[in-house]
Amino acid sequence: MKLIPNWRHAWRLASVRVAAIGAVATTAAAAAPDTALQVWQSLPDAVRDVVPSPVSRWVTPVLFVATLVARILKKREATDGE
Template sequence: MKLIDDWKQAWKLKSVQVGAASAFFYALILLSEQFLSVWNVIPQELKNKIPESIGEWVGMFVGVAMVLARLKKQPELHGEDHEKTD
């Protein structure tokens, strides 16, 4: 397997940052039993305001955010001058 050029700087890439955030939240789901005590502290009134389908929406948002982050030009990573807009 070949790595990208400057792979040591990959943490600066927006797509890597979004992917890391996604992995973090996925880990929260996997370790949900450990975080159940935190959930129990949240008042029921607040929990009732959280839609049941929030997980589906978060998953869709993260997927779209990863694609957009990968496509976004990041001149600060390549030493390019900021583009001038007309």
């Protein structure tokens, strides 16, 4: 196994950022489930009605899929000018 070229700049990759968000969210929810519940209950009723209640079991798989998608999609080059 070898490191990718310019591995020190890996934090710039979208897949690394999505994975980091997933790791932080999952760790926070596992470390303080009561806080996650309080945040959910503090949301306005209109917001809670839009989001189905079993959404929590889909958060982690969606973040993993988003990481895969972010990794395989071609990004614009910084020199494209667009």
